[in-house]
Amino acid sequence: MLTTNPFDDDKLREECGIFGVYGSETASAVVALGLHALQHRGQEAAGVTSWDGDNFHAHRAMGHVAGNFDRDDVIRGLPGSVACGHVRYSTTGETALRNVQPLFAELASGGFAVAHNGNISNAMKLKRELVKRGSIFQSTSDTETIIHLVATSSYRTLIDRFIDALRKVEGAYSLICMTPEGMIACRDPLGIRPLVMGKLGDAIIFASETVALDVCGAEFVREVDAGELVIVSENGMRSLRPFAEVRARPCVFEHVYFSRPNSVTGGQSVYGVRKAIGAELARENPVDVDYVIPVPDSGVPAAIGYAQEAGVPFELGIIRSHYVGRTFIQPADNIRHLGVKLKHNANRALLEGKRIVLIDDSIVRGTTSLKIVQMMRDAGATEVHMRIASPPTRHSCFYGVDTPERAKLLAARMTVQEMADYIGADSLAFVSVDGLYRAMGEAGRDAALPTHCDACFTGDYPTPLTDHDDIAIPDQFALLDERVLV
Numbered sequence: 488m489l490t491t492n493p494f495d496d497d498k499l500r501e502e503c504g505i506f507g508v509y510g511s512e513t514a515s516a517v518v519a520l521g522l523h524a525l526q527h528r529g530q531e532a533a534g535v536t537s538w539d540g541d542n543f544h545a546h547r548a549m550g551h552v553a554g555n556f557d558r559d560d561v562i563r564g565l566p567g568s569v570a571c572g573h574v575r576y577s578t579t580g581e582t583a584l585r586n587v588q589p590l591f592a593e594l595a596s597g598g599f600a601v602a603h604n605g606n607i608s609n610a611m612k613l614k615r616e617l618v619k620r621g622s623i624f625q626s627t628s629d630t631e632t633i634i635h636l637v638a639t640s641s642y643r644t645l646i647d648r649f650i651d652a653l654r655k656v657e658g659a660y661s662l663i664c665m666t667p668e669g670m671i672a673c674r675d676p677l678g679i680r681p682l683v684m685g686k687l688g689d690a691i692i693f694a695s696e697t698v699a700l701d702v703c704g705a706e707f708v709r710e711v712d713a714g715e716l717v718i719v720s721e722n723g724m725r726s727l728r729p730f731a732e733v734r735a736r737p738c739v740f741e742h743v744y745f746s747r748p749n750s751v752t753g754g755q756s757v758y759g760v761r762k763a764i765g766a767e768l769a770r771e772n773p774v775d776v777d778y779v780i781p782v783p784d785s786g787v788p789a790a791i792g793y794a795q796e797a798g799v800p801f802e803l804g805i806i807r808s809h810y811v812g813r814t815f816i817q818p819a820d821n822i823r824h825l826g827v828k829l830k831h832n833a834n835r836a837l838l839e840g841k842r843i844v845l846i847d848d849s850i851v852r853g854t855t856s857l858k859i860v861q862m863m864r865d866a867g868a869t870e871v872h873m874r875i876a877s878p879p880t881r882h883s884c885f886y887g888v889d890t891p892e893r894a895k896l897l898a899a900r901m902t903v904q905e906m907a908d909y910i911g912a913d914s915l916a917f918v919s920v921d922g923l924y925r926a927m928g929e930a931g932r933d934a935a936l937p938t939h940c941d942a943c944f945t946g947d948y949p950t951p952l953t954d955h956d957d958i959a960i961p962d963q964f965a966l967l968d969e970r971v972l973v
Contacts, residue, residue: 605661
């Protein structure tokens with residue numbers, strides 16, 4: 488398959504986005520609108536489940552929200568004042584409709600639907616134990632593990648069973664759950680994955696990012712706190728904090744890449760932080776060039792910050808076409824490379840004879856950076872330098888982000904100079920870990936008390952990684968292909 492977004496294929500992928508509405512006459516339509524705003528978080532599949540007071544209704548489909556949830560007949564088939572939805576991206580395990588969320592099951596207490604952003608890092612261990620006790624799994628998603636834990640809990644009330652289930656899981660999760668009694672929204676005790684709360688008239692809304700509230704006209708209320716459960720029902724709203732309090736460590740990559748620039752996370756403008764990262768990058772790694780060139784679109788805010796700090800003109804040296812999606816053609820080998828130019832082209836008249844510095848948000852495998860550098864040289868640039876608005880990605884993520892195995896991460900097996908030689912750049916530099924924290928308004932990274940999950944840069948994982956540690960066990964290999972990140 489030839490993909491026509493070559494500058495996006497070598498990025499870390501956020502695995503999904505979630506959105507829920509309680510108390511709106513047009514709940515499913517509002518959810519569909521919210522999912523449009525979260526499409527960047529998951530582009531493989533989308534689903535919406537609603538509750539009309541008597542029955543649950545669901546529509547799940549492969550592909551984007553547009554085309555699947557912008558039809559009147561689909562929305563009419565999702566009646567009710569309560570609804571939740573999910574956009575999904577995964578590269579591990581099976582791509583199939585049975586894994587598209589929200590997942591739904593009939594429990595003893597009634598219907599239970601769940602939309603999940605994150606990854607349960609002990610899901611395979613829990614699944615083995617549940618299967619031995621008689622559980623029958625219908626999907627290959629780690630999210631289903633939560634449903635089975637709720638179903639098999641010995642506690643009496645649904646909320647107590649739900650809390651009991653969460654106490655057994657490790658890793659990262661933001662969840663929106665629907666039951667006949669109401670809606671539950673929660674974050675893991677470390678708050679690794681994001682979740683915010685808003686209001687639309689009398690309706691309560693939960694979403695992965697504030698931009699989804701903006702798109703549907705809702706007012707931002709606050710973030711759901713780390714370790715908090717918010718329960719909304721006809722009796723009102725209440726908050727529970729059933730876990731021992733620990734220092735929150737939200738994912739730092741939300742600031743670097745995952746969240747949309749016009750979102751607010753951790754009380755900070757994502758766009759503002761990305762500009763500040765670019766400024767830090769300019770102070771730490773200056774270079775004598777004619778132009779600062781962003782790698783579109785994710786490199787733009789950092790490039791603006793870099794240019795302003797360095798006093799070097801910001802120019803669009805790479806022009807992106809917004810009218811090209813994906814093509815599934817199988818071209819001959821001698822024209823396969825032309826796919827790169829379908830979506831991004833060099834601005835030859837600007838670049839010829841110039842020294843430039845390219846600004847991008849990250850380097851994962853390095854294949855994309857190599858193409859970009861060569862594209863700039865082919866367009867006549869005399870020097871091509873590269874600056875990256877994040878530290879080197881040396882470690883895999885196990886908290887709901889699609890990361891290659893560590894052996895495929897360029898920074899895990901090469902020095903910075905070796906990476907520069909590999910991609911063909913005249914020089915290469917990354918913002919430091921401390922510089923990244925300074926851009927977020929901190930003095931630097933406190934090694935004893937880090938404020939974010941930055942394991943992809945530092946290898947400092949804030950939770951146990953049971954499934955990863957157990958991979959060496961022989962019978963574990965039988966389960967590896969079943970794992971699906973969500």
